[in-house]
Each structure stands twice: as C-alpha cells, then as structure tokens.
Amino acid sequence: MISIQDAFKKFRSRLELTQREQDDASCRQQDIRKVMKRAFSVDRDFLTGSYKRHTKTKPLKDVDIFCVLGDKERHYRDQNPSVLLADVKKELAKEYGDENVSQQRRSVCVDFGVKEDENGETGEKVMSFDVVPAFSKNGHYEIPDVDTASGWTNTDPEVHANLAIKAQKDYDSQWKGLVRMMKSWNREAGKPIRPGFLIEVMALEVLFPPWKGIYAREMQAFFATLAQRIHETWPDPAGLGSDVSDRMTPAECDAAKKVLLESEQKAALAIRLEREGKNGEALRTWRELFGPQFPLS
Numbered sequence: 001m002i003s004i005q006d007a008f009k010k011f012r013s014r015l016e017l018t019q020r021e022q023d024d025a026s027c028r029q030q031d032i033r034k035v036m037k038r039a040f041s042v043d044r045d046f047l048t049g050s051y052k053r054h055t056k057t058k059p060l061k062d063v064d065i066f067c068v069l070g071d072k073e074r075h076y077r078d079q080n081p082s083v084l085l086a087d088v089k090k091e092l093a094k095e096y097g098d099e100n101v102s103q104q105r106r107s108v109c110v111d112f113g114v115k116e117d118e119n120g121e122t123g124e125k126v127m128s129f130d131v132v133p134a135f136s137k138n139g140h141y142e143i144p145d146v147d148t149a150s151g152w153t154n155t156d157p158e159v160h161a162n163l164a165i166k167a168q169k170d171y172d173s174q175w176k177g178l179v180r181m182m183k184s185w186n187r188e189a190g191k192p193i194r195p196g197f198l199i200e201v202m203a204l205e206v207l208f209p210p211w212k213g214i215y216a217r218e219m220q221a222f223f224a225t226l227a228q229r230i231h232e233t234w235p236d237p238a239g240l241g242s243d244v245s246d247r248m249t250p251a252e253c254d255a256a257k258k259v260l261l262e263s264e265q266k267a268a269l270a271i272r273l274e275r276e277g278k279n280g281e282a283l284r285t286w287r288e289l290f291g292p293q294f295p296l297s
Contacts, residue, residue, distance in 0.1 A: 002297050004274050004282055008215035010295045012177040014058075015184060020124040021060050025051070028126055029065055032092070032110060036131065039091035041070035043136070048157035050183075053164040055176050055200055057183045058293070059116050061127035062109065066157060068134050068141065077135060081144030081151040088133055106145050106153070107132045118292070140240055154240035160200075163237050167204055172211035174218075179203050181215075181290065182222055185263065188291040192256035193230070194247050201234050201244045202226060216274070216286075220267035227260035263289055 002010070017025075033045050049064030050056040056063070069076070076084040088108045093101040102109045107130040114125045134141040137154065145153035167175040179200055186193050193199055206225040212218060231253045234245040248256070270285035280296075287294040 001279050002283070002295060004216055004270075004279065004286070005214065007283055007286065007295050008181075008219075011181065011290065011293060012215075014293045014295070015177070015180040017056065017058070017060065018124055021058075021126065024124065025060060025063055025126045028112065029063065029129060031095075032065055032129055032131060033067075035092060035095045036065075036067050036088075040067070040088075040133075041072035043068045043070045048132070048161070049130070050196065050200070052157070053161050053176070053200070055164060055179045055183070057180050057187065057196075059114075059122045059127055060125075063126060063129045064107070064132055064157075065129055066132050066134055066141075068136055074135070076133075077152075082146055084133055085144050085146070088131060092131065104130065105147050106143055140238070145242070148242055153242055155236070156238040156240055159238035163204060164200065167207070170209040171207060172209070174211045175203065175207055178207060178215075178218060178222060181219060182226075184290050184293065188289070189259055189263070192252075192259045193226070194252070195244070198234060198244050198248075199226075201237055202229065204237060205229075216267065216271050220264055220271060223260050223264035223267055227257045227264060230257050230260065 029047060033042075036042055036045065045065060045067045046052075047064065048066045049062075051060075051063045082103075085103045085108055089101050089103045092108055092110055096110050100111045100113065102111070109128055109130050111128045112126065114122050114127045116122055132143055134143045134155075140154055140156040142152045142154050145151065164176065171178075182199050182203070183196050186196060186199060203222075206229065207222065231250070232245070233243050235243050266285060266289055270282045270289075273279075273282035273285060283294075283296050287296060
C-alpha cells in the first residue's frame with residue numbers, strides 16, 4: 001500500500017498541468033487573442049493569473065488572458081466600465097456564440113463547453129478563459145471592476161507572479177504544490193474561500209520557510225492557520241488594487257472558518273490513523289478532504 005507521504009507526492013503530481021493540457025490552452029488562447037486583435041487596438045497581451053503563476057488547479061478553467069489596449073481605445077476610460085466589458089463580450093460572442101460568453105466583474109468568460117467526468121477530469125481540455133481588458137497606467141495597469149465605486153481598479157499581475165516565484169524558492173520548491181492542494185480542497189468543499197487567489201495571498205504569509213518535509217503536517221497547519229486568519233483584511237500584494245478579501249462578508253468568513261477547523265480536525269484524525277498503522281483509513285480520510293484526485297494506491 002502506498003505511504004501517506006508518497007500519496008501526497010502523487011497527488012501533487014496529479015494537480016500539475018500535463019503537456020496536452022498546456023498545448024490545448026495555448027491553441028485556444030491564441031485564437032482568442034486573434035479575435036481581440038481584430039476587434040480592438042491591442043498593444044500587448046499575455047497569460048496571467050494562477051495559470052501563469054503555476055498555481056492553477058485541475059480542471060483547467062478560467063485561465064486569464066490580459067489584453068492591454070492601445071491609445072485608440074482610451075475613449076472607454078471616459079465611460080462606465082460595463083461598456084467596455086459589453087463590447088468585449090459582443091466581439092467574442094461573434095466567434096464563440098452568445099450562450100458561451102458571459103460578462104463578469106472584471107473580465108469576460110469564454111466557455112468551451114468541456115465537462116468534467118466523475119473524477120474531475122476533462123480529457124486534458126481547457127474549460128474556459130477569462131479575457132481581461134486593461135490599460136497601461138504609470139508602470140502598472142488598470143482594469144474594469146464594476147463592483148468598485150470608481151469602476152476601475154489598479155493591478156500588476158507581474159508583481160504577483162514574482163512574489164510566487166520567490167515564495168517557491170524560499171519554500172524549497174514546495175510552495176506552489178501546497179497552494180494547489182489547498183485550492184483543490186477549497187473546490188471540493190464548495191469554495192468557502194473566495195476568490196481562489198485569496199488562498200495564494202494568505203499563503204505568502206502563513207507558509208513560513210523552511211519547508212519541514214512532511215506533507216500531512218504541513219497541510220494540517222495550513223488549515224489551522226487559515227482558520228485563525230480568515231477574518232483579516234488581505235490587501236493586494238502589489239499594493240495597487242482593492243483588497244483581495246473584499247468578496248467575503250463577515251458571515252462568509254465565519255462559515256469558512258468553521259469548514260477550515262473541521263478540515264484541520266479531519267487532518268489530525270488522518271495523521272493519528274497513520275500513526276496507529278491504519279494506512280488505508282488514513283488515505284481515505286485525506287481523500288474525503290481533497291477529492292478523487294487524492295490517490296488510495
């Protein structure tokens with residue numbers, strides 16, 4: 001029977017994107033970029049978000065494409081941001097169908113209709129992309145944000161990427177794997193923590209180097225610390241945009257803390273079962289937390 005440590009290593013590997021998934025994402029994002037460049041003046045575009053930071057979990061969905069618009073599109077800054085998002089939606093819908101394109105708080109989502117099977121697999125296909133229109137501003141960017149008073153928010157995804165690179169290096173190349181595991185738990189638990197980026201932001205502070213070497217203990221401590229600090233305000237690490245934690249109400253933080261504490265207790269149970277030599281029961285307990293991608297053998 002597989003050991004708990006080896007099961008976590010296998011789980012970490014399963015959460016990493018395969019070459020076929022990356023190839024499918026590359027092909028689809030290039031097509032989206034072509035649509036955007038036909039419809040708008042685009043100075044530059046690039047992949048960003050958790051996909052670029054290598055903290056994306058499976059199934060592969062909501063991959064971010066950042067489209068920095070040129071001076072010809074500056075007239076949108078004089079209008080409500082919903083106008084820009086609506087126009088991006090209209091152009092993408094011409095290519096992908098109105099039923100597959102939806103307007104969101106800061107982006108426009110293109111859904112490819114790929115479905116998950118009972119194990120959360122998609123045949124190594126990407127499910128959706130989020131297209132984020134942006135403008136350059138004083139060395140960073142501003143993007144639409146219909147939930148803010150101004151309608152626009154400042155951001156710099158390149159700063160976020162660099163912070164993740166540093167955390168990965170400081171944590172003996174284990175930081176991103178632990179973040180993906182916690183995101184997988186969050187998805188399995190019904191997403192009590194929103195957005196998923198909040199997990200990354202918290203992990204920049206709560207995962208203290210050096211790496212201790214035992215996945216089970218690290219994840220138990222991860223659950224406990226997130227529970228302790230979920231009510232805190234977590235600002236944008238780049239120091240530009242709105243607080244990353246602004247999507248969670250106090251009641252939602254209470255609910256998330258409850259689920260995190262229950263998960264910490266379940267992790268403690270799994271560790272005790274392993275210590276008692278009940279390896280199979282321990283594996284099944286971890287799978288209850290992380291879902292079917294956590295291996296039993």
